[in-house]
Amino acid sequence: MGADGKTRCFTLPSQIADVPGTEGWESMYPYYTRFQPEDDQRFWFYNAMHFPEPMPAFDALTAEVPYEGLGAFTTRVFAFPTTMGIEHRIVNGRIYITANPVTDPAEIQRRLAIFQERAGYYYENWDRLFREWKVRLENLIHELEAIKVPKLPEFDEAEVVTQAKGLGQNHYVRESFHRVIELFSKMWHHHFEMLMLGYGAYMVFFDFCKKAFPETADQTVARMVAGIEVLMFRPDDELKRLARLAIDYGVDDLFASDCDLKKLLDDLRGRGEPGKRWLAELDKSREPWFNMSTGDGFYHHHLSWNDDLSVPFAALPRYVEQLRRGESLERPTERLKEERGRIIAEYRGLLRSEDERQAFDQMLGLSHLVFPFVENHKFYCEHWFTSLFFKKVREFGALLVAYGVLADAEDVFQLQYVEIESALADVSLAWAGGGKPLGAAHWRPIVQERKRILEKFREWNPPPALGPIPSQINDPALQMLWGITSETLESWSRTVEAGHEKEIVGFAASPGVVEGIARVLRNVNDIGQIREGEILVCPVTAPSWGPVFGKIRAAVSDIGGTMSHAAIVAREYGLPAVVGTGQATQRIKTGQRLRVDGNRGIVSILD
Amino acid sequence: MTNPKLVSRFNEVGINDWLRVGGKGASLGELAGAGIRVPQGCVVTTAAFEQFLAAIDPRGSIRREIEKVAADDLVACTRVGAEVRARLEGLTLPEDLQKQIATHYDELHSRVGGAGNAEPVAIRSSATSEDSAYASFAGLQDTYLWVRGVDSVIEHVRKCWASLYAVESIMYRRRLNLPEQGLAMGVVIQRMIDSRCSGVMFSRSPNTGDCSVVVVEASWGLGSAIVSGEVTPDRYVVEKITREIVSRTVSTKMRMHRPNRVGVGVIDEEVPVDQQNTACLGDDELLELADIGKRVERHYGCPQDIEWAIARDLPAIENTFLLQSRPETVWAAKDATPVAAPKSKPFDHVFSLLSGGAGKK
Numbered sequence: 001m002g003a004d005g006k007t008r009c010f011t012l013p014s015q016i017a018d019v020p021g022t023e024g025w026e027s028m029y030p031y032y033t034r035f036q037p038e039d040d041q042r043f044w045f046y047n048a049m050h051f052p053e054p055m056p057a058f059d060a061l062t063a064e065v066p067y068e069g070l071g072a073f074t075t076r077v078f079a080f081p082t083t084m085g086i087e088h089r090i091v092n093g094r095i096y097i098t099a100n101p102v103t104d105p106a107e108i109q110r111r112l113a114i115f116q117e118r119a120g121y122y123y124e125n126w127d128r129l130f131r132e133w134k135v136r137l138e139n140l141i142h143e144l145e146a147i148k149v150p151k152l153p154e155f156d157e158a159e160v161v162t163q164a165k166g167l168g169q170n171h172y173v174r175e176s177f178h179r180v181i182e183l184f185s186k187m188w189h190h191h192f193e194m195l196m197l198g199y200g201a202y203m204v205f206f207d208f209c210k211k212a213f214p215e216t217a218d219q220t221v222a223r224m225v226a227g228i229e230v231l232m233f234r235p236d237d238e239l240k241r242l243a244r245l246a247i248d249y250g251v252d253d254l255f256a257s258d259c260d261l262k263k264l265l266d267d268l269r270g271r272g273e274p275g276k277r278w279l280a281e282l283d284k285s286r287e288p289w290f291n292m293s294t295g296d297g298f299y300h301h302h303l304s305w306n307d308d309l310s311v312p313f314a315a316l317p318r319y320v321e322q323l324r325r326g327e328s329l330e331r332p333t334e335r336l337k338e339e340r341g342r343i344i345a346e347y348r349g350l351l352r353s354e355d356e357r358q359a360f361d362q363m364l365g366l367s368h369l370v371f372p373f374v375e376n377h378k379f380y381c382e383h384w385f386t387s388l389f390f391k392k393v394r395e396f397g398a399l400l401v402a403y404g405v406l407a408d409a410e411d412v413f414q415l416q417y418v419e420i421e422s423a424l425a426d427v428s429l430a431w432a433g434g435g436k437p438l439g440a441a442h443w444r445p446i447v448q449e450r451k452r453i454l455e456k457f458r459e460w461n462p463p464p465a466l467g468p469i470p471s472q473i474n475d476p477a478l479q480m481l482w483g484i485t486s487e488t489l490e491s492w493s494r495t496v497e498a499g500h501e502k503e504i505v506g507f508a509a510s511p512g513v514v515e516g517i518a519r520v521l522r523n524v525n526d527i528g529q530i531r532e533g534e535i536l537v538c539p540v541t542a543p544s545w546g547p548v549f550g551k552i553r554a555a556v557s558d559i560g561g562t563m564s565h566a567a568i569v570a571r572e573y574g575l576p577a578v579v580g581t582g583q584a585t586q587r588i589k590t591g592q593r594l595r596v597d598g599n600r601g602i603v604s605i606l607d
Numbered sequence: 608m609t610n611p612k613l614v615s616r617f618n619e620v621g622i623n624d625w626l627r628v629g630g631k632g633a634s635l636g637e638l639a640g641a642g643i644r645v646p647q648g649c650v651v652t653t654a655a656f657e658q659f660l661a662a663i664d665p666r667g668s669i670r671r672e673i674e675k676v677a678a679d680d681l682v683a684c685t686r687v688g689a690e691v692r693a694r695l696e697g698l699t700l701p702e703d704l705q706k707q708i709a710t711h712y713d714e715l716h717s718r719v720g721g722a723g724n725a726e727p728v729a730i731r732s733s734a735t736s737e738d739s740a741y742a743s744f745a746g747l748q749d750t751y752l753w754v755r756g757v758d759s760v761i762e763h764v765r766k767c768w769a770s771l772y773a774v775e776s777i778m779y780r781r782r783l784n785l786p787e788q789g790l791a792m793g794v795v796i797q798r799m800i801d802s803r804c805s806g807v808m809f810s811r812s813p814n815t816g817d818c819s820v821v822v823v824e825a826s827w828g829l830g831s832a833i834v835s836g837e838v839t840p841d842r843y844v845v846e847k848i849t850r851e852i853v854s855r856t857v858s859t860k861m862r863m864h865r866p867n868r869v870g871v872g873v874i875d876e877e878v879p880v881d882q883q884n885t886a887c888l889g890d891d892e893l894l895e896l897a898d899i900g901k902r903v904e905r906h907y908g909c910p911q912d913i914e915w916a917i918a919r920d921l922p923a924i925e926n927t928f929l930l931q932s933r934p935e936t937v938w939a940a941k942d943a944t945p946v947a948a949p950k951s952k953p954f955d956h957v958f959s960l961l962s963g964g965a966g967k968k
Binding site for chain 1: 815844854943957
């Protein structure tokens with residue numbers, strides 16, 4: 001209820017009209033993602049953090065499977081006392097979610113008893129479990145890599161006979177595709193196996209700091225917890241290593257700022273031994289470190305560095321140049337460690353009682369225990385595994401192209417995964433029967449239509465939330481993953497009432513206020529366009545964006561929280577940053593003048 | 608018995624001299640001694656005040672009479688106050704004191720190479736009961752800004768003394784039932800900073816009591832505009848430990864006080880339109896102030912409320928002055944409930960938080 005006694009309300013799901021020209025879009029997504037009439041009674045918000053763009057049909061799986069994993073571990077495995085899982089719906093290509101809180105005190109108690117026992121086991125054995133987790137994930141990744149997508153030659157391999165395998169190759173079309181999807185599901189279960197407990201531990205420390213030091217910035221609390229040597233920095237460190245080697249081997253002259261990738265690789269091959277050695281080092285870096293998504297692992301078109309080498313190579317000339325000028329590219333890890341130690345000691349010193357200091361030590365200790373997982377799981381899951389996952393699905397796309405069903409391997413991502421199975425069955429039957437698949441006539445028009453609809457979807461400006469605004473929200477899952485608290489609701493409903501068209505609100509990720517000209521980059525491949533002193537506006541940043549930070553004046557992203565890559569790097573470079581705006585890349589145009597207020601998390605469009 | 612000192616330079620006094628020079632004078636001397644930049648100055652001591660008061664009231668009857676007045680008796684307070692003030696203002700200061708004031712006043716500008724004998728100074732009352740951790744006396748004692756010339760300085764010293772017997776001051780003391788005996792006033796004579804901007808800072812947040820931040824408020828011109836509440840200042844929050852600027856709130860600042868540079872006193876005027884919505888402080892200045900705030904807090908060992916000014920015509924760093932510092936009183940008086948206590952296992956804290964408090968034990 002608002003102060004005036006009326007329930008404040010966002011647009012109801014049932015009030016959302018189709019974007020003109022997208023009629024029939026519902027067939028792109030599973031029936032269980034559609035809004036139901038009774039959904040009008042509940043509060044939903046747009047998950048712009050993970051899904052800032054309309055969802056291609058296949059990519060909707062990157063919501064479905066994570067929510068299966070997340071919910072399994074909060075609701076059924078660990079029995080988090082006050083929260084069940086996340087439900088999601090898709091409308092106009094956008095993913096809206098809601099949480100299922102547990103509010104009955106008796107029920108909370110019942111779940112708490114189970115939670116204490118089960119979560120306690122993980123916390124007690126955290127280090128060992130994380131060690132084992134890494135092995136499990138690596139095995140999963142190798143298993144995925146080993147999956148062969150059948151070529152379906154005219155005659156099957158001789159071994160089918162000599163080894164009496166008794167299975168025709170088309171069987172593996174079905175089995176391998178299933179396997180790819182199954183492994184994706186396993187990865188997401190493991191992702192949430194430890195993540196919510198990790199966030200829970202961090203939230204305890206965060207909550208303590210916010211009570212003891214109410215005006216301290218979120219980032220400062222994060223700095224006390226954050227690790228110094230984090231896997232997500234490693235790909236960028238590898239680039240720096242390669243830049244150094246280019247100089248050591250005397251091939252650095254080839255790295256000009258506007259050089260073409262193909263020509264560069266040819267030139268390196270033409271450089272005899274030094275060129276060959278450098279390329280061998282490149283190969284070492286590529287596995288696994290270039291399995292780095294240019295996004296956050298939720299869209300097939302966020303290619304990895306390995307998929308598109310021009311991304312990491314765009315950063316190399318600058319690093320080479322910096323090294324030539326005698327600048328150090330090393331992250332000053334020792335100094336950062338000392339600094340973190342000093343900050344911790346001084347905050348601790350401000351606490352008034354021995355009790356508080358002991359509680360602080362316990363909570364910070366627990367955060368430091370869980371944080372290596374929280375920080376490093378992303379590389380294993382969203383980057384390494386997921387990059388290979390999309391690559392594997394793309395190979396099935398190539399198979400469908402080879403059999404004429406699709407025009408382009410990328411088109412496979414315009415189909416739901418169950419539809420891909422169906423198209424593959426078509427191919428399998430045709431191969432076996434000696435006929436032709438019927439899919440071309442069926443799928444190609446559908447692919448074309450869906451591509452057109454996706455473009456249309458981009459014209460829609462999704463409201464940040466739907467349905468009645470609850471008076472308060474206290475769901476640990478929403479708070480941990482999306483930073484959504486009662487205060488977020490308050491600021492959203494103010495936006496609804498005042499209709500601030502010139503202001504975009506996000507998370508204050510790195511302090512400072514600057515004005516400058518916007519450069520909207522949807523893709524890391526476009527980083528060459530950015531000019532010195534511009535303000536970067538992008539969907540999300542990952543380490544592949546690192547090199548840009550030396551040039552820009554401020555950063556604004558659609559996705560991310562105070563612990564996101566953009567936030568961490570912006571703080572390192574001392575640039576203001578506002579992250580998790582959900583809509584900056586849609587609402588801001590290149591060339592517009594902006595004010596970025598990294599203290600309050602507000603981006604203002606000045607013209 | 609040696610004659611007590613009538614005027615002391617800042618570098619001759621410290622915080623423990625508050626009985627001799629009053630609270631403000633002692634605090635300024637202490638700050639100067641701790642290496643904090645304060646505008647140069649001296650204090651006319653309470654001994655000088657006692658001497659002067661003794662001349663009109665050798666038996667102490669005035670003080671006894673005031674103590675008899677009831678706290679809510681406005682008529683009596685007004686009558687007795689007017690009487691004392693009339694007697695104080697009718698008497699010239701002893702010659703010796705006048706000479707000493709003149710010498711110290713001259714010293715103020717000879718040391719900084721000021722021109723002529725019309726160096727502008729601030730004359731600030733420094734009562735022995737003022738600026739203590741227990742009673743704020745906010746705004747009850749007078750300050751005179753941009754006073755020039757030795758005769759005017761002497762005149763304003765006497766005005767400060769008289770202000771101790773303003774009706775509001777007497778009633779305030781009666782309400783708190785403070786003794787008149789021993790109540791005395793020093794007077795600070797201090798080089799006047801023509802400040803580009805000025806304000807207050809709190810080494811503990813006045814809003815939340817957070818000890819980890821410095822809160823700075825700033826507006827254009829002299830600090831009297833903020834203190835008198837005529838202007839809503841800019842507000843900045845800086846983390847002490849990381850020096851991160853957590854927030855900047857720039858207000859619309861309509862009024863400013865500035866010295867009458869060709870004459871005496873202060874002019875109240877509208878802030879030029881293009882400056883009304885401009886932040887008074889740049890990052891470097893803000894961080895410099897916050898660092899000073901931290902140093903002062905460390906020096907005293909407790910949170911401080913501080914007045915500061917940034918001079919118009921001096922280079923960075925050298926232009927930043929403190930005008931006053933006193934212990935924070937509001938949050939210091941509150942009982943702080945501990946935020947948390949240790950539990951048998953670290954992860955027990957998670958159970959408390961994630962069960963909405965149900966697991967708290």
